[in-house]
Structure formats: structure tokens, C-alpha cells
Amino acid sequence: MADNAAIVAGVEVSTDHWICGRRVSASERFADISPVDGSHLCSVAAGNKAVVDEAVDAARKAFPAWAALGPEGRLPVLKRFAEGIKARAKDLAAVETMDNGSLLAGNLHRVVPRAAQNIEFFADWAMTLKDHVIESPDVINHVRYDPAGIAALITPWNAPLMLTTWKVGPALAAGNTIVVKPPEWAPLTCSLMADIAHAAGLPAGVLNVVQGIGETAGDALVNHGDIDRISFTGSTGTARLIGQAAARSITPMSAELGGKSPFIVCADADLDAAAQTVAAQYMNAGQVCLAGTRVLVEASIEEVFLAKVRDAAAHMVVGDPRDGATRVGPLITQEHFERVAGFVDRAKADGAEALWGGSPANFGALYFQPTLFRHVDPAWEIAQQEVFGPVLTWQTFSSDDEAIALANGTQYGLAGVLFSRDEARAMRIASRVVAGTLWVNCFFIRDLAAPFGGSRNSGIGREGGSWSFDFYADIKNISVRRGSFGQTGG
């Protein structure tokens, strides 16, 4: 097969850019290696400034017509786009698994349906933003959610399809045209997404995909200068660089970044449910931004709860992510594997005790054992920095104030988990934990109408429901003096 397409998990995928409704090839390419088995999946077009310029130009030209359609004109094509994602669920799930090592069953049953929902939910929501009127004594305020222009969408490898559609849905529904820069470690489902959008009838230039390396293609995109919104999901370090570019061009930026989320377990909690949920933090080898990786346990139940977590963690089978019994698949690359192993080695050197795990798994090259560290000082690196691997820390608290202080004791504020049967206590603690999302007696349940984002170094802004449109739309108030149009002036 030629360089510009590949068969991955039996699915044909283009490895070229998608610009102005056609594939654009490149002589410069980068290797896409599967973390599942180390196989070379394909070589992917490596975008540069010239390709970014072409994509932004296509998006700029397509913008007036797409914007002019209004939410009702965009609705049918976005609904067909969502249906197209559902129709190719098996292909998308299989390709995502080979590309980033995430669990096949999870991709099929949760990620792909959610990707389709990301498109249709925001298309529907955009319809509710018309005719937003605020009546005041002297004027009538007609609030408009106008399209902003071109949105640059940059996403990471741990959930490319889900995270990219989470941006594509509201950006398109708001009437923007877009340039997507997929993650270089897992770029393929974004390519399939472009085919699906095209088959759904999305006009040429409305959705463009520039493949490439972050430091070149991503950098050229955020520094282009004629971009109206930058939506970024990825690491805090990269956000600092992108933020500088956004500051130079005064471009609004939304950032969903890393985390080191607390998982607080009170003595009055349903300990069985809490233990199962702690073990679930190992899913996808802990490469989940929202994972509650710092387990904070009320001291009075430490030993009984530890036994339950040990039992639950024993079921976190390490293996091939295509196997239904697997709970913990591979880390994404050798580079990332070494990063995770480095964190583990330094935690041991600091004096943390690995109650289980702490070494590579006896499976394939990139697989690491689920690990739990006890006797962790809150100041140590392992309690402060995001590992992004199957590594949890364990600390105890003796009062709610202590739990809250530990929970808030990092630079991050993405999410948190709290288990307690005492509603008043749970709400008291939850309200004082610094986090964009705090799950009580549950984990990972998302309503797309609810706000999502991170505090502190975990992000800038909120997306979801109306918050997405506060970002992706250009909000204008047409404030009309009452009676100034005679009979028709209100």
C-alpha cells in the first residue's frame, strides 16, 4: 500500500492531511507505532507552516457560507456527521485501540458513542441560543451568539477521538470553521473523522486536519496569527507555550490540562464501591487526565480499606487491550514508558513503599504493573507530579481539614473523587476541594450540559453546555432603545 494510506485493524485509513475537502500528501512523514504490539502502523504526513497556511486559508474561505447557514442550517449535516460516527463505531474503536492502546471494549461502548454525542448534542444546543433576549427598563438586549471565525483545535493521544469531537462539535455548531491538529502518537481516528464529516456533507474547508508534530505543525498553527479561537487539551507545559502565542495575537484560548486528582475516602463510605472505584483508576494504564491518583483515606479505616483495594486491584488484568478481560493496556510509547518508570524509581528512592506493582508487567514491552505507593510524603514528586501511568499514592487523614489540605496540596485542580455516605459532610468537603469536577460516590459520569475544565494549572476556562458557546461564539449584545422604532420598537 502507498505511503498515504494504511490498513489498521482491517480498516483503511488515510495518513495524509485533509484540507479543503481533499487529501493533501507530504514527502516528510513520521512513523506511527502501535503501543499494543510495537508494530509499525503507517507513516503519517508531517505538516509544516506551508500546510498550516493552506488549511487556515481553506477554513477562512469556507467560513462565510458556513456561518451564514445559522444553527438550523448546520443542524442536519451535523446530525448526519454524528450518525456517520455511530455507523463506523467498530472501525473507529478498532483503529483507536491499535493507535493508542486504549481498551477496545471501552472504545466501542463508551468512547465512540460519546464522540457521536459530542457532535449532535452541541448541534442541538446551538438551536437554543437563538432569540436570547434580556428585557430591561429602557432597552431590549438581543444577545447573539455569532460565529467567531476559525478555531484551532489541538488534542492529545490518550483519547483523540473523544477529545477532538468534544471540541469539533461546539466549534462547528457555533458556526466556526476549524483546523484540527491531531496528536502525533495517535493520529488515525481524526483522519477517519474527516472522511465521515465529508460523507455527511460538511462543505469543503469547514473541517481541516493537519497532521504533524506538535513542535512544528502545532506551533505553526497557534502562531499563524489569523486564528480566532485556540482550544487545547494536553499537558500544562505545552499550554504555557501555546498561551504565549495566544497572548501575542490576543486570541481567546481554552485549555484542558493535566491533573493529580485526589480520591478521598471517608470512614462512613460504602467501602466496597470506593475500593472498586479506586481500582478503576488503573484503567487505560492510568493514562486518564481525570484519574484520582492520590488516594486519601480516613486513618480509622486504613487497613480494612486497603484490603478491599488490594482485592479489587488484583482484578485489574494487564494485557492486550483488544482482549475483553484486560483492564490495563500498554503505555503509549517507549519514551512515555521510561518517564513512568522514572517516576516509580524516584519514588522508591525517596522512600515510598510499593505495596504492589512498581515494575514493568510481564507482558509486552510497554506494559507496566498497577502500582500503589504507601508512606508517601505530600511534598515528594510522586505526590505532586502527574505520572500519567498506572501509579497511585496512598495517604491518610484524621480530620476533614487535613483531607482538604492534602487534596488541595498540588499545583493542579482538574478533578476529584469523594466517597462518603454523609451528605452534609460530603458537600462540605466537596465545596472546599479546588477542582473543576468533583465526583461524589461515583466517577467519570459526564453530562455534556455540565461545565468541564480545570482550576489552577489544570486549565483555563470551562466547556460543556452553554460554557462551550461562551468560548466558541462571539457574543454580541444588540441593545435597542424601547420605542425607538415606533410601534415595532418594543
Ligand code: NAD
Ligand atoms: P502534549 O501537551 O505533549 O500534546 C498535546 C497536543 O499538543 C499534541 O497534539 C501535540 O502535538 C501538541 N503540541 C505539542 N507541542 C506543541 C506546541 N509547541 N504548539 C502547539 N501544539 C503542540 O500532551 P500529551 O502528552 O499529548 O497528553 C497528555 C497530557 O494531556 C496529560 O497532561 C493529560 O493530563 C492531559 N490531558 C488533559 C485532558 C483534560 O481534559 N484536561 C484530557 C486528556 C489529556
